[in-house]
Amino acid sequence: MPSPIAINPVSPSQSIFKKTSKSPSNLPASAASYLSAVSQADAHARARSLANVVTPTSTPALSMSSSVTVLSEDSILREGEVKMYDNDDGLSYPRVPPTSEQSFTTAHSEFGHCANEEYRFTSQHPVGKPAPHQEEQDPPYYILLSTYISFMILICLGHLRDFIGKRLKPSAYTHLQPHDGWAPLNSDFDSFYIRRLKVRLDDCFSFPVTGVPGRTIICYDRDTHDYNVTLHTTGRRTRGLNISSYNYLGFAQARGGCADAVVESISRYGLSSCGARLEAGSLDLHQTAERLVAQFVGQEDSVISSMGFATNSTIIPALVGKGCLVISDEFNHASIRFGVRLSGASVRTFKHNNVKSLEDLLREVISQGQPKTHRPWKKILVIVEGLYSMEGSMVNLPKVLELKEKYKFYLFVDEAHSIGALGPHGRGVTDYFGVNPLSVDVLMGTFTKSFGAAGGYVAGKKSLIDLIRVKGHSGPYAEAMPPPVLTQVIASMASIMGVASEPLKTANDVTSTALASYPGPAPVHMLPSWLDLPPLLKDGSEGQVRLRRLAFNSRYLSRGLKKLGFITYGSDDSPIVPLMLFNPGKMCVFSRMMRQRATPIFIVVVAYPATPLVTSRVRFCLSAAHTKDDIDLILTACDEIGDWLDLKQGSGERWPLQQIMDRAVELVHMDMD
Amino acid sequence: MNATLEYLSYSLETLETGFYKLPGSQVLARYVKSSHQNDPGRTVLEVILLIFVIRTLLQSRTRADNSGKHFIQFSEKEIDELVDEWTPEPLEQPLTERESLDLASLPIISGATGPKPKLVGSGKTVMNFASFNFTGLSGNEHIHQKATAALRKYGLGSCGPTGFYGTIDVHTDLERNIADFLGTEDSILYSQAFSTVSSVIPAFSKRGDIIVADRSVNFAIQKGLQISRSTIRWFDHNDMKSLEEVLEGINKEIRKRRSPLTRRFIITEGIFERDGSMADLPKLIELKYKYKYRLILDETFSFGTVGRTGRGLTELYNVPASEIDMLIGSVATSLCSAGGFCAGSSAVVKHQRINGTAFVFSASMPAILSIAASEGIAILRDSPSILSTLQENVRTFRSILDKLDCITIPSHHASPLIHIQVRSASASSLLPTAVPPSASKPSNPTSALPRNLQVFDIEAEERLLQEVVDDVLAQGILITRAKRLRGQEISEVRPSIRLAISSAFTKKECEKTATVIKTSLAKVLSKRR
């Protein structure tokens, strides 16, 4: 076994998890044939497990690998992969085949089968309790010290190598230095961090992948001969557990009601709307989607943009300008900063999620007015995120709303990660805290995450949204959202909401009915008439299951890691769980060790500049598609690697791994503070 | 001299005694001494470490601005009063009546768009000369089939930015296909065309760098320039002489000030979004090499619309695409898919993979749209007839519309984007093309406004043009005014009707449409006088 610290340890060549790629063959033509394939496969699996009762030596998990017959319907589910019939990794089939009463309509590799009703939870802030102040644990000093020293060594070595390199191999540096009257595009100083630090981790980023980014994902294996300067694919692919994609509700699916709806929409609407919203690029589908989004988030109206990043960067300038002040959380997303810079408004930042810091700042800026002139600000817009993607922390919305009452600022909440992922009805952070969505002035969100689509929206009062339609940059200049994406948004959103079978009586007054029924089901007249969702999606039951599974998974992993002794950040209910590594060297080792387990686990490591220098971390993004077995697998992996890398620095009570796995339900429901 | 030395040694002594008075200082001093004796290198490392720690500690503190000379000290009670007194403006200014009316009367397409879509409301089928379907790929059955098959393999969303498992093989394929099609080393995909250029510019050009830009660049470029915070100089719209003068002027300035060498860029468009005119690429390349500038060319409207197979300006002028440092194009416009790209050398592309804000911080585009674009490129490659039909249709239109003398068409004769402006009765000599650039003093390069600023009545002209649009729609043809963010662009654009010609129409249809538009223009504009 090569050392995991080696830059690119050779993976065991006899690995059964490597599959040679082959062009996808015999994809089922329709969902119906797919479903029948699923049920046949289940039946086969049951037959095999029955056979195992006779031979008690083999466990159910092994039963699949003992099968040598190649079933034609199985190969449909395999999406063209060639694989010996083992299921040690439990990725393509459940380890325990379903019983005859259970029927699953999803591919286990995309959306895991999990029938145990105990593994469910509701994402909701306990009524009456104040939002917990999330104290971030500090690691012991020796960890901090060694982290600084690691960076020191990296920096010194880097400079040393530059120094020597420039003398011995000047040709390798010409593109970084002025030559022949041309300034370098990227000076040696600007690119130092990337050339000397990041490159060492490059094999942990930007994996080329293929297939659906669902519960599992297929990565192309990569190799390097020059210490990560160039990475090339080896031609082999590995399927692994995907705990990295923003697929919170598991709607990244190539099968199922939403995908069928998208297929239908391609034949009805094509792939593009060929223009900007204000220049003949508006389809009826845009209007439908916008109305549904407004209904979903509980606002009067909404406008959709074809890119989440651009939603922020093109809409904030329509809201504020010169003489206005934007108060922004220090960890706000790059798109927000981009938009604020374009708007020409002044910006101040407050400490991440620190209500006290926000209030102090508000008192200062309101009393001081604009710089130099001391004229009062025209308006103040506070921009926060519902759920922070690097921290896993949630905005303290009730407190911020209290301040809003007192200081009369406008509130913009970016719900990119929280919409769909939080709240008993999936309606985001307002739903989670049980506050009226109308008390927030601007609710922004993206469809990239929970809805498995792309693009973003802004919702608010009708007059505000109309203003954004006309004055936002997207309206006249940016391409409108393509119809298949709109369909995915509509179908996934409708299946979270459920569809009200009776058309509401006052269909002509859309806004008032919309507000009346928040957070209720989607009225059927709001959906395209051709949209035919399967019954489980239509009645919202599957949507509920997804929400409750995500809530369980989030709590289970975050609490499980804490009980194992790791330092994690953020809220227990957040589907984003950052596990702190601190040391830069541990990042790549952690990532490689996870990748090379019997069941490969694909994770994301983040470091400076996305996080503060010392707090390098692993970021797990949970999904409703994960099963409890998957989380157990992750906990087991973390437990082993954590011992290896000395990561268990957290304080608080610890449980052994087995106890955590056995008492998962209790752990999730426990009162922990 | 002596006095100062004495003073120095005295203060050092007091410092030292003061230091030893501190608790624990003895221990520290002993530690430093012994460690220094054993290993001087270690002391150096520790000192550096200390400085580093202090620096990061200081950096992480948020900057409080209350030490400035403009800060006024208030008591808590006064602050409370000020807070109570302060009344903010409403978040949104209500729309004007015209704006609301405009918004309400926007044509909405029911079902698929294409050459002959149906409109919501009237339910009428119209001929669509408003949507960007230059190559007629919208509604292509073959592409739909490929996209549907891809959906069954990839699902819809990519659920992550490229760095975090969002780099799907189809994205890499499309990047490869674009680069091969254009003949560059590599290319990079952004998930929205509009956000591409405004992210590419600040990825390369920072504070202190110099950008020389055309005065008529589109809104997205303007935003990119704004974000970059670079020093910006402007040259007259599509005027190579003015460009050369500006470049010469900058050279002089640099020599005079002996400023250090910084990155320098020329930014312009292939076919201008604002008026459809076309850049003189060979001349641009010549100047770029002469003055050592890098060229950022926005081909959003020329990629897929000019050249034998739609490779854009480089094919039209027969210039290798590798001569252009950053070539930006749209996948949404001509390939009827979504997203934008930047093609260039692999160094340029690699740099953006880490520094392109909209690339790094946004989810990659849906796989099925990448597949559709790749198929689109293959179709363009194999069927030059698409581009020849498109050019034929453009010619048909221009031959009919050019005869009308109450309008001006600033667009290039090969541009499928045709802008129709109202010709001012008296001020026709003020049109940009009519002004001999050398006749007057050159414009001020630091101002975005040209010296000979056109004067026009935006509201009146927009009303006239809208009348034409409505009149033409009543006859079953969908066209649109060019919509603008009035008051937000660097300079106001003259109102225009923007036609988008498509290869999906026959010559007959084009003739008929052009005649209808011509008649309507003549009718409406003659009323005015």
Ligand SMILES: Cc1ncc(COP(=O)(O)O)c(C=O)c1O
């Ligand atoms: C808070 C926030 N806003 C906006 C975005 C951009 O969304 P998209 O990826 O859809 O462009 C993100 C994505 O990471 C985000 O985290």
